Amino acid sequence: MQNSFYREIINDHNLYPTHKHELGCAGCEHRGINPNCGDDITLKLQMEDGVIKDGAYLGDGCAISQASADIMLDLIIGKRKEEAIRLTDIFLRMIKGEATEDEIEELEEAGALTDVSHMPARVKCAVLAWHTLEQLLHDNAK
Amino acid sequence: MDIKEIRRDFPLFQNYPNVAYLDNAATTQRPERVLLAEKRFYEEANANPLRGLYELSQKATDIYEDAREVVRAFIGARSTEEIVFTRNSTESLNLLAYSYGSLLQEGDEIAISVLEHHSNLIPWQQLAKKKRLKLQWIEIDENGRITEDAFRRALSEKTKLVSMTLISNVLGTRNDVKKFARIAHEVGAVFVCDGAQGVPHVPVDVNDLGVDFLAFSGHKMLGPMGIGVLYGRKELLDRMPPFLYGGEMIEYVGKEEATWAELPHKFEAGTVNGAGAAGLAAAIQYYENIGFEKIVKREEELGELTFRTLSEIPHVTILGAKDAASHHGIFSFMVEGVHPHDIAEILSADDVCVRAGHHCAQVLMKELKVNSTARVSIAFYNTEEEIIRLGESIRSLRRRMGYAE
Numbered sequence A: 001m002q003n004s005f006y007r008e009i010i011n012d013h014n015l016y017p018t019h020k021h022e023l024g025c026a027g028c029e030h031r032g033i034n035p036n037c038g039d040d041i042t043l044k045l046q047m048e049d050g051v052i053k054d055g056a057y058l059g060d061g062c063a064i065s066q067a068s069a070d071i072m073l074d075l076i077i078g079k080r081k082e083e084a085i086r087l088t089d090i091f092l093r094m095i096k097g098e099a100t101e102d103e104i105e106e107l108e109e110a111g112a113l114t115d116v117s118h119m120p121a122r123v124k125c126a127v128l129a130w131h132t133l134e135q136l137l138h139d140n141a142k
Numbered sequence B: 001m002d003i004k005e006i007r008r009d010f011p012l013f014q015n016y017p018n019v020a021y022l023d024n025a026a027t028t029q030r031p032e033r034v035l036l037a038e039k040r041f042y043e044e045a046n047a048n049p050l051r052g053l054y055e056l057s058q059k060a061t062d063i064y065e066d067a068r069e070v071v072r073a074f075i076g077a078r079s080t081e082e083i084v085f086t087r088n089s090t091e092s093l094n095l096l097a098y099s100y101g102s103l104l105q106e107g108d109e110i111a112i113s114v115l116e117h118h119s120n121l122i123p124w125q126q127l128a129k130k131k132r133l134k135l136q137w138i139e140i141d142e143n144g145r146i147t148e149d150a151f152r153r154a155l156s157e158k159t160k161l162v163s164m165t166l167i168s169n170v171l172g173t174r175n176d177v178k179k180f181a182r183i184a185h186e187v188g189a190v191f192v193c194d195g196a197q198g199v200p201h202v203p204v205d206v207n208d209l210g211v212d213f214l215a216f217s218g219h220k221m222l223g224p225m226g227i228g229v230l231y232g233r234k235e236l237l238d239r240m241p242p243f244l245y246g247g248e249m250i251e252y253v254g255k256e257e258a259t260w261a262e263l264p265h266k267f268e269a270g271t272v273n274g275a276g277a278a279g280l281a282a283a284i285q286y287y288e289n290i291g292f293e294k295i296v297k298r299e300e301e302l303g304e305l306t307f308r309t310l311s312e313i314p315h316v317t318i319l320g321a322k323d324a325a326s327h328h329g330i331f332s333f334m335v336e337g338v339h340p341h342d343i344a345e346i347l348s349a350d351d352v353c354v355r356a357g358h359h360c361a362q363v364l365m366k367e368l369k370v371n372s373t374a375r376v377s378i379a380f381y382n383t384e385e386e387i388i389r390l391g392e393s394i395r396s397l398r399r400r401m402g403y404a405e
């Protein structure tokens, strides 16, 4: 994360998050933890007719884990569930270094995390929110 | 001590002249003579030690056994029978938990401290579970120290074994192992000392300390990875069953029955790490050529500087003792508002290597009420300039994370 433009995006979302707050939503939250480093987020979504109406998270951890959650919510709020799943898939492939330029473009600011693909030690931090989202949407489908 | 000259002995520093390596508690670097000792073993004496009767095998055996003698002398053991080569501290401690553990009975108690590295914690925790022993915890005070009171509180007449680290890999505090071993003996318990962080940085004499067992790793003291030591008092090792079975550790084998080789071979099943032992001996000789007291003194001076440097930076908190001397070159610290992983990553961009995480001490992390810390750990070959660079990097951290100051 030495590219300072990307660093700024991460810092900004880490220090001044838009979506880090309480949100009332019965039965649509999921907690994700990286036991090894203690990154911990609880993600909440308000769903309506298959659309993510609103979302928020709480938690603590390194800048990458927290910023990633905030950036993710920026991207998926207002989108349909299927679209969120598709974007999550792109994000996870980007972190593995397997997404195309065009796909990364679709991720908007989340593309700032592409450098993480060169930092194996930080992969878990970057993907925590996205895996938590996957789980939440999966449970929500049942 | 001419540090420039010393650093020339370490090929890695030649290859990375700009890297400030400050993660010595994880593993040290190795001087060339250690690498050469390993190479020489394979080039000039390679055969299976302790097996062949031909000259090469004899040579391999001699190098291996000479290394055992070097280790014996280094820690002041009475006999080479008391020196078992293992892979590392972790294996040494597992050997004990398995073998000495088999002599313990339901209801017996073992005591360990909350400071312990997972290597000196999980083996005992799992042993206690399996054999229905009671695991007692020795608590620390607010400075990370174990007081005599706290120690005594964890002991009872049922305590059969106490295991404790000499120096904490997180806080750097040194436990008064000499006193605690004496108290443990008073209640009839054996005392195991995890020397992984202690042996490389403070003089250790097993008889002076009065410990019954001592575990340490070659790779944390300039030696190769894959060679470690378990020291054990002969009377105890004699009573203990083997840990691993196989070649080399037997005396006689029949279809139904086998008898065990003499010490220390009883505990060294399978082909041994001859080159690793040669490398470890070379590492000890390297320490001795410089003079261990000089190394300790140098590390004290660098520790002093590191403590002062960190203490002067706003928003930085050092965990544990409030004086440099109690840290033995290990400093866990926090920077307000910056997660330890971010600290390590940004420092890495400045070519400063520090560790971040729970340091394999999750029980201690809970005790300290943190998830993780950043950790600097020094060795004698570090330079004042590296510590100054560390300070400058840490000073710039908050700004680089987007804070105004």
Ligand SMILES: Cc1ncc(COP(=O)(O)O)c(C=O)c1O
Pocket: B025, B026, B088, B089, B090, B091, B117, B119, B120, B165, B167, B168, B169, B194, B196, B197, B217, B360
């Ligand atoms: C106090 C302590 N004990 C045990 C160990 C385990 O050492 P090794 O990984 O070499 O077995 C370490 C190393 O991290 C340590 O610091």
